[in-house]
Structure formats: C-alpha cells, structure tokens
Amino acid sequence: MSSRLIDYTLHLADTTLILSQRNSEWCGHGPILEQDIAITNISLDLLGQSRNFYQYAASLIGGDATEDSLAYLRKEREFKNLLLVEQANGDWGQTILRQYLYSQFQYLLFEKLQQCNDEQLIAMAAKSIKETAYHVRWSSEWVIRLGDGTEESHSRMLKAIDELWRYTGEMFMPAGYETIVEVSSLKNEWLQKVTNIFAEATLPVPEKVFMQAGGKEGKHTEQLGFILTELQYMQRAYPGAQW
Amino acid sequence: MKNFIRKFYYGDIPEEKSGGGSYQTVNDTTNWPLWEVFIRSKQGLDHKHAGSLHAADAQMAIENARDVYTRRMEGVSIWVVESKYITASNPDEAGELYEPAIDKVYRHPTFYDLPDEVNHM
Numbered sequence: 001m002s003s004r005l006i007d008y009t010l011h012l013a014d015t016t017l018i019l020s021q022r023n024s025e026w027c028g029h030g031p032i033l034e035q036d037i038a039i040t041n042i043s044l045d046l047l048g049q050s051r052n053f054y055q056y057a058a059s060l061i062g063g064d065a066t067e068d069s070l071a072y073l074r075k076e077r078e079f080k081n082l083l084l085v086e087q088a089n090g091d092w093g094q095t096i097l098r099q100y101l102y103s104q105f106q107y108l109l110f111e112k113l114q115q116c117n118d119e120q121l122i123a124m125a126a127k128s129i130k131e132t133a134y135h136v137r138w139s140s141e142w143v144i145r146l147g148d149g150t151e152e153s154h155s156r157m158l159k160a161i162d163e164l165w166r167y168t169g170e171m172f173m174p175a176g177y178e179t180i181v182e183v184s185s186l187k188n189e190w191l192q193k194v195t196n197i198f199a200e201a202t203l204p205v206p207e208k209v210f211m212q213a214g215g216k217e218g219k220h221t222e223q224l225g226f227i228l229t230e231l232q233y234m235q236r237a238y239p240g241a242q243w
Numbered sequence: 244m245k246n247f248i249r250k251f252y253y254g255d256i257p258e259e260k261s262g263g264g265s266y267q268t269v270n271d272t273t274n275w276p277l278w279e280v281f282i283r284s285k286q287g288l289d290h291k292h293a294g295s296l297h298a299a300d301a302q303m304a305i306e307n308a309r310d311v312y313t314r315r316m317e318g319v320s321i322w323v324v325e326s327k328y329i330t331a332s333n334p335d336e337a338g339e340l341y342e343p344a345i346d347k348v349y350r351h352p353t354f355y356d357l358p359d360e361v362n363h364m
Binding site: 032033034035037038041137138141145 | 311
C-alpha cells in the first residue's frame, strides 16, 4: 500500500508541477497584462499544490528525500505526470484549452479525493479545490469566448482540440498504483461538463480519437525532456545550490 | 486612447515562440476597453477605487480585478464600471467649484466635542 501511495502522490505532484511550469512560460508574454497575471497566478496555485504533494511524498519515502530532491533530481522516466499537461503552450487558445480540460478533471478528482481514506490527501484536496474551481471558471469562460468568438479564434480552438484531445483519455485510465480514486468513474461526468462548455463555445466534441497514454507510468512525449532540462538546470549544474 | 499598451519583453523566449499577440499597432477597434475597479476591503466599509484595467466585458473585468487587485486578500467585494461612463469634473474649473468653501469653516463639524469612543469621523 505504501509504495502505491507514494507513486500516486508523486503522480499528483508531477502533474501539477509540470502544468505550473508550462503556464509559467507565459510570464511576461501574456496577450495582455491582466491575462499575464491571471495565467501566472494559476501557475503559482499549481506550484503550491505540487509542493504539498511533494512534501507528503518525501515524508512517506523518508531518508534524504525532500520536496526539492523529488522535483529537481528525478529523471524523465520517473515522472508520472499526465501527458496532457506536458504538451506545448502553442497559442493562447491551446494553453487555455489544456488548462480547462485538466482543471475540469482535477475538480472532479479532488471532490473524490476528499472522500478517500488518507487524511493528508483529504486535507490537500480540500485546500486546493477552491483554487481549482476558479481555474475551471476562468478557463471555461475563455474556451467559450474564443470558440464562440471570431472566425480566427474559432479555427484556432478547433486546432487546439485537434492537438490536445488525444491526451485526455489517459486521465481516466488507471495506472497500477492508482487505487485511491477510481478515475474511470469520473469520465462520464467530465465528458458531460466538457460537452456543455463546448456546446456553448460552438465547438464539436471529437469522437473516436485514439487516446495516447503512458505518462502515468513514466512513458512521456518528447516534450517532457525539454521541460525538465530547463526546470532542473540549476540543481544539476550547481548541486545543492540555495537562494 | 491610442497605443497605450506597450509590451516589453524581458525574457529570452523569441517572439514567435511566446504565443502572445503583437500589440505594437493597437487600434481602437481591437483594444479592450478600460474599466475602473472598486474594492471593498471588508464588510461594512465602502468600496474604494483600486485602479483600472483592460477587459473585453464586465465579467472578464471582474475576473481580471480578482487577479490583479485581490491577490493579497485585499477584498471581499468587487465593483467594476467601464471608464467611459465616469463623468469627471474639469480641473480647470477647480477655482469656482472648490475655492468658495475655503473661508466657510462653519461648515465643518469641528465645533462639537466628540466622545473618544466615536471612531471614523
């Protein structure tokens, strides 16, 4: 049980860390100042969540493990994040669609996580779900705004869906260690909510797309290597460096 | 209100990878309108002017205000109003508007003794 719990906590930590890192790439480059602040705010929320999960994982692992060693010194194949969150930012539409697809899932996940039998995970989910509720609200409004916007924004959202949809199936395919929440049971509700938002955004919900998977087990797309190269550079180049 | 947004890039990510739109030549039809933001810091106090921001509509203005002005727990309530709906007094008319009040000290309630317990006066 313990090693499953560690792997699962790391899966939650890695997913939030990598999405945070991706979103933070927008810092200073947002389409407008206010949205630059909004996306980096979300990035910081996710970073805070990942720190909680890493600290808990480190305490379960014991020994020399710390939140930093888990984030900065594990290799690509050891990361258990979802493939969806490591995908490139693309344009603003692709970034907010990635955020929406994940946040909508994360909200349902944290609801269920609050009913699991691990007190720490319950507390972390309860603390984070308000942030997540806001992420869902913010990103879904952007999906509607762009999907039901101009011809240009609509076609960009179609392209973003084409790019990202194939990575959504993995969220609902449980990994071997993923026994704490039955993710496959979240699929219908997630799809229903996404369908409602897409309908308002005049966007089609894709059917019969082959779903990529493997991230939870450490098999990633080429994107993750580049992210870790940047994320881990300082600790690799100057081991033990501190602020 | 032309060209009031200027973007400065301080990162080393090349422009074509940044994903951001280019705002060098913003014109009035693509610009988001300006909104004034009022924040109530706690229940019972008035909404105070906090600043202004750009947003496409009122809903986005509220959310932007949440992200820009209430990140450090500054507020419990937000009002936004599009800046163009605010009518302001003309500074050139300050003389006739305000100066006549200067020598009328009797309009101040300073001739009353207030108990110490009364705050916020």
